[in-house]
Amino acid sequence: MFSITVRDHMMVAHSFRGEVFGPAQRLHGATFVVDATFRRPDLDVDNIVVDIGLATTELGAVVGALSYRNLDDEPDFAGINTSTEFLAKVVADRLADRIHAGALGEGARGIAEIAVTLHESHVASASYERPL
Amino acid sequence: MFSITVRDHMMVAHSFRGEVFGPAQRLHGATFVVDATFRRPDLDVDNIVVDIGLATTELGAVVGALSYRNLDDEPDFAGINTSTEFLAKVVADRLADRIHAGALGEGARGIAEIAVTLHESHVASASYERPL
Amino acid sequence: MFSITVRDHMMVAHSFRGEVFGPAQRLHGATFVVDATFRRPDLDVDNIVVDIGLATTELGAVVGALSYRNLDDEPDFAGINTSTEFLAKVVADRLADRIHAGALGEGARGIAEIAVTLHESHVASASYERPL
Amino acid sequence: MFSITVRDHMMVAHSFRGEVFGPAQRLHGATFVVDATFRRPDLDVDNIVVDIGLATTELGAVVGALSYRNLDDEPDFAGINTSTEFLAKVVADRLADRIHAGALGEGARGIAEIAVTLHESHVASASYERPL
Amino acid sequence: MFSITVRDHMMVAHSFRGEVFGPAQRLHGATFVVDATFRRPDLDVDNIVVDIGLATTELGAVVGALSYRNLDDEPDFAGINTSTEFLAKVVADRLADRIHAGALGEGARGIAEIAVTLHESHVASASYERPL
Amino acid sequence: MFSITVRDHMMVAHSFRGEVFGPAQRLHGATFVVDATFRRPDLDVDNIVVDIGLATTELGAVVGALSYRNLDDEPDFAGINTSTEFLAKVVADRLADRIHAGALGEGARGIAEIAVTLHESHVASASYERPL
Numbered sequence: 001m002f003s004i005t006v007r008d009h010m011m012v013a014h015s016f017r018g019e020v021f022g023p024a025q026r027l028h029g030a031t032f033v034v035d036a037t038f039r040r041p042d043l044d045v046d047n048i049v050v051d052i053g054l055a056t057t058e059l060g061a062v063v064g065a066l067s068y069r070n071l072d073d074e075p076d077f078a079g080i081n082t083s084t085e086f087l088a089k090v091v092a093d094r095l096a097d098r099i100h101a102g103a104l105g106e107g108a109r110g111i112a113e114i115a116v117t118l119h120e121s122h123v124a125s126a127s128y129e130r131p132l
Numbered sequence: 133m134f135s136i137t138v139r140d141h142m143m144v145a146h147s148f149r150g151e152v153f154g155p156a157q158r159l160h161g162a163t164f165v166v167d168a169t170f171r172r173p174d175l176d177v178d179n180i181v182v183d184i185g186l187a188t189t190e191l192g193a194v195v196g197a198l199s200y201r202n203l204d205d206e207p208d209f210a211g212i213n214t215s216t217e218f219l220a221k222v223v224a225d226r227l228a229d230r231i232h233a234g235a236l237g238e239g240a241r242g243i244a245e246i247a248v249t250l251h252e253s254h255v256a257s258a259s260y261e262r263p264l
Numbered sequence: 265m266f267s268i269t270v271r272d273h274m275m276v277a278h279s280f281r282g283e284v285f286g287p288a289q290r291l292h293g294a295t296f297v298v299d300a301t302f303r304r305p306d307l308d309v310d311n312i313v314v315d316i317g318l319a320t321t322e323l324g325a326v327v328g329a330l331s332y333r334n335l336d337d338e339p340d341f342a343g344i345n346t347s348t349e350f351l352a353k354v355v356a357d358r359l360a361d362r363i364h365a366g367a368l369g370e371g372a373r374g375i376a377e378i379a380v381t382l383h384e385s386h387v388a389s390a391s392y393e394r395p396l
Numbered sequence: 397m398f399s400i401t402v403r404d405h406m407m408v409a410h411s412f413r414g415e416v417f418g419p420a421q422r423l424h425g426a427t428f429v430v431d432a433t434f435r436r437p438d439l440d441v442d443n444i445v446v447d448i449g450l451a452t453t454e455l456g457a458v459v460g461a462l463s464y465r466n467l468d469d470e471p472d473f474a475g476i477n478t479s480t481e482f483l484a485k486v487v488a489d490r491l492a493d494r495i496h497a498g499a500l501g502e503g504a505r506g507i508a509e510i511a512v513t514l515h516e517s518h519v520a521s522a523s524y525e526r527p528l
Numbered sequence: 529m530f531s532i533t534v535r536d537h538m539m540v541a542h543s544f545r546g547e548v549f550g551p552a553q554r555l556h557g558a559t560f561v562v563d564a565t566f567r568r569p570d571l572d573v574d575n576i577v578v579d580i581g582l583a584t585t586e587l588g589a590v591v592g593a594l595s596y597r598n599l600d601d602e603p604d605f606a607g608i609n610t611s612t613e614f615l616a617k618v619v620a621d622r623l624a625d626r627i628h629a630g631a632l633g634e635g636a637r638g639i640a641e642i643a644v645t646l647h648e649s650h651v652a653s654a655s656y657e658r659p660l
Numbered sequence: 661m662f663s664i665t666v667r668d669h670m671m672v673a674h675s676f677r678g679e680v681f682g683p684a685q686r687l688h689g690a691t692f693v694v695d696a697t698f699r700r701p702d703l704d705v706d707n708i709v710v711d712i713g714l715a716t717t718e719l720g721a722v723v724g725a726l727s728y729r730n731l732d733d734e735p736d737f738a739g740i741n742t743s744t745e746f747l748a749k750v751v752a753d754r755l756a757d758r759i760h761a762g763a764l765g766e767g768a769r770g771i772a773e774i775a776v777t778l779h780e781s782h783v784a785s786a787s788y789e790r791p792l
């Protein structure tokens with residue numbers, strides 16, 4: 001199995017509901033350093049999984065649509081705890097939609113799996129992986 | 133599949149038996165930067181894998197019971213090469229015991245797998261993963 | 265010159281005023297991974313700059329008083345752009361106050377300089393350094 | 397499942413053919429920081445996956461045979477786009493050959509899988525994994 | 529003293545002349561992860577050293593003019609060993625020129641020093657610092 | 661001012677005397693990831709500070725003479741707390757001795773300063789810097 005991983009980041013405010021979150025129930029924020037991995041069993045005709053430059057551009061578009069926002073005010077996330085693991089799924093699903101729409105090129109249709117990791121600090125991260 | 137990963141570290145002395153270890157047969161030491169990953173197919177009612185704060189606390193308890201010790205003198209490890217890969221299993225198994233005992237909360241019972249990586253330097257690490 | 269550096273982090277929400285900030289004028293957030301450095305020309309009687317454990321505890325107290333908050337609502341920062349470089353100075357000044365108050369022990373009075381770096385992402389950071 | 401990972405690096409020149417590569421069609425270069433992971437279900441008689449020192453030596457030999465070269469001039473890669481993902485496979489396959497030849501010791505024959513990651517920058521990497 | 533640091537990278541081919549360089553006398557390549565630091569004694573009217581976004585854009589322009597090239601063919605570097613430390617000076621000097629030309633805004637004229645570090649691998653880097 | 665930095669590591673056991681050290685008074689251990697920086701105002705005739713390969717070799721020799729040992733048993737350190745900051749000085753002084761002895765080449769005599777940082781974990785480090 002082959003894969004490539006590209007990295008970007010986003011900076012958001014949000015709050016959580018639920019006693020388990022302790023002080024994180026208050027409005028606070030996070031930088032999420034985002035790693036997006038694309039996996040496939042064989043390389044395409046250019047001998048790559050998907051172009052790293054193109055993957056970087058598309059990841060940038062996905063995180064750009066989330067960054068510099070208070071996620072508590074986003075209609076897409078109304079009533080939802082925007083936990084790091086949940087946001088990893090949001091990024092992965094949006095990348096999958098872009099691949100299906102052809103934004104990563106025809107060759108990208110051979111991608112089998114996407115995995116997204118959000119690093120919320122130097123000591124904590126969350127991931128989500130799914131088939132394409 | 134979702135996961136969260138938390139990081140801590142421990143500082144231990146130990147020695148190895150076996151020619152393959154060369155100079156590491158002498159009493160020496162290591163800092164192990166420890167990454168513990170918890171995986172599950174679905175999020176719990178709070179929209180998380182397990183609370184990152186609680187996971188950090190429990191990992192801290194597990195590594196705290198190993199740190200600042202000469203592992204050659206620990207009864208649990210008598211006659212055992214406490215290799216990095218072996219210690220990764222020790223940390224993973226002790227975390228699994230804590231989950232089964234309820235220390236990570238009722239929601240944590242949905243955790244399916246644990247993976248533990250010990251970084252012994254900037255150029256070497258070892259991991260162990262197991263189902264819960 | 266000797267120094268020790270300890271690391272912690274804080275997660276805050278805030279917004280900026282000024283056109284230069286572009287989208288960061290909106291309420292957003294950041295994880296700041298904080299490195300605090302203590303410098304002195306000679307070691308103390310224990311052969312250290314200051315105890316790393318004690319320095320970690322005090323840094324934890326300083327960042328804990330800032331973390332999980334919306335800095336726009338903090339009276340200390342009313343009308344102030346809480347830029348990364350400004351917050352580096354806040355952390356450095358509060359650490360200096362703690363040293364002067366004896367919180368890092370008598371030996372810490374030999375500390376000559378403090379430097380604080382806040383990493384806001386994998387690609388940007390800000391620092392402030394001052395004499396004690 | 398247990399694993400160990402060792403790290404080294406190589407510095408090469410190369411160019412790519414294909415419009416998707418944009419400016420990377422020109423002769424340029426890369427540092428690849430290489431992580432090689434060896435996995436097996438059980439530890440050997442020394443309580444390890446494979447000796448980290450020996451694995452480091454063998455990885456060094458494999459990357460040393462590629463480093464400080466213009467890959468466009470290497471007969472092994474004539475007419476091939478030496479993409480990061482392709483080079484990850486080259487390193488993994490050459491490590492597998494060495495294990496089969498006994499270079500990592502008799503115990504290493506229990507290794508089940510190899511995974512190799514090449515980090516081409518702080519924001520991009522590629523991997524290949526295969527059974528032994 | 530305050531500072532901000534921003535990061536980008538460039539991928540180049542080159543070769544060195546001189547026996548001390550050993551195998552690096554052959555045409556090879558490198559990824560340089562570039563950290564550019566801007567220092568000043570006081571913050572500007574926006575409470576910053578210089579806008580991190582603007583600094584990132586300008587650093588991107590400087591490294592973009594060097595990246596995806598064989599430096600042996602660049603007229604600017606004819607007959608010059610483009611060592612990591614030399615290239616750190618090239619980047620610093622070009623950033624200084626941009627500040628003097630106003631590309632980082634009027635506020636940036638208060639910048640006192642620039643420091644540039646090029647990381648050529650996980651185990652080696654070079655830096656150059658100069659007054660503005 | 662120019663500089664280059666090279667990295668290696670060492671793995672040692674030791675213990676500390678003094679109540680401030682708490683549990684670190686017990687025999688324990690550490691991996692020290694060691695960064696050695698060499699600074700000079702001008703480059704040598706090869707356009708470098710000192711050859712990175714040669715600096716790496718010499719740093720390797722210095723840390724190799726300390727690694728895989730119990731520092732409590734080393735005659736050089738009898739009765740001394742081998743704190744991270746103290747060991748940074750040991751490494752820096754031994755590198756300075758090697759430069760004076762010509763081990764880094766004639767060109768290295770232009771080196772003005774040495775700085776050594778020992779990272780004892782992902783959250784703590786110590787440094788020492790001195791003129792040559």
